[in-house]
Amino acid sequence: MAFNIAIDGPAGAGKSTIAKKVAKELSYIYVDTGAMYRAMALFFLREGISPEDEAAVSGACSRITVTLSNENGEQQVFLNGENVNGQIRTEEVGNMASRTSIYPKVREKLTQLQRELARTTDLVMDGRDIGTCVLPEAQVKVYLTASVETRGKRRFLELQEKGADCELEQICRDIKARDEQDMNREISPLRQAEDAVLIDSSSMTPQEVTEEILRLVKGAN
Numbered sequence: 001m002a003f004n005i006a007i008d009g010p011a012g013a014g015k016s017t018i019a020k021k022v023a024k025e026l027s028y029i030y031v032d033t034g035a036m037y038r039a040m041a042l043f044f045l046r047e048g049i050s051p052e053d054e055a056a057v058s059g060a061c062s063r064i065t066v067t068l069s070n071e072n073g074e075q076q077v078f079l080n081g082e083n084v085n086g087q088i089r090t091e092e093v094g095n096m097a098s099r100t101s102i103y104p105k106v107r108e109k110l111t112q113l114q115r116e117l118a119r120t121t122d123l124v125m126d127g128r129d130i131g132t133c134v135l136p137e138a139q140v141k142v143y144l145t146a147s148v149e150t151r152g153k154r155r156f157l158e159l160q161e162k163g164a165d166c167e168l169e170q171i172c173r174d175i176k177a178r179d180e181q182d183m184n185r186e187i188s189p190l191r192q193a194e195d196a197v198l199i200d201s202s203s204m205t206p207q208e209v210t211e212e213i214l215r216l217v218k219g220a221n
């Protein structure tokens with residue numbers, strides 16, 4: 001049986017940074033499920049579909065194929081065969097992903113694909129519902145969080161580094177709105193699985209968080 005590590009948590013908690021480091025240390029595959037929801041969201045945006053129109057979103061699902069590949073430890077996401085990695089990291093796509101991921105048709109499609117990957121491959125998968133819904137049998141489950149202020153500041157610095165014009169207060173407001181949306185939806189809301197280990201990274205370095213998860217992996221082996 002494959003060894004699966006599930007990392008869930010709110011936007012900006014550092015999940016992808018940590019998941020990537022853990023995967024590298026263990027030579028496991030890293031699967032970023034948020035990128036899959038973002039690829040679907042990009043399709044809905046391109047088609048001009050409103051996130052409020054469940055019938056249109058659900059109907060469009062049959063026209064979408066999401067696939068993944070791994071190049072030098074970096075996940076590549078394909079939407080109907082097109083590599084969309086460079087187009088899914090905007091606030092517009094992230095917000096669309098959050099708003100359309102509430103629908104069963106969207107979740108079913110991606111959950112199935114995620115389970116299929118995990119069945120045969122040792123991996124670190126991050127998202128919102130991995131420990132609670134996608135991989136309830138994962139050998140290691142982590143709920144990674146940090147305060148809104150910490151997450152906002154990290155995001156602010158990241159954007160500033162890219163030369164983007166941004167405002168810390170606005171970023172914190174966006175993060176709170178995303179938390180609200182992801183934690184309060186009906187299906188697979190973001191929450192800590194009962195058997196997940198809580199890690200608050202507010203005052204920890206990425207290295208410290210990675211080491212803590214590697215300790216959990218050792219203990220589970």
Ligand code: DC
Pocket residue numbers: 011033034035037038094097098101126127128129130178182
């Ligand atoms: O992690 P991210 O910001 O790339 O995710 C974008 C959105 O996708 C997130 O706000 C909610 C949704 N998502 C989800 O519903 N379930 C997951 N496992 C991953 C992401």
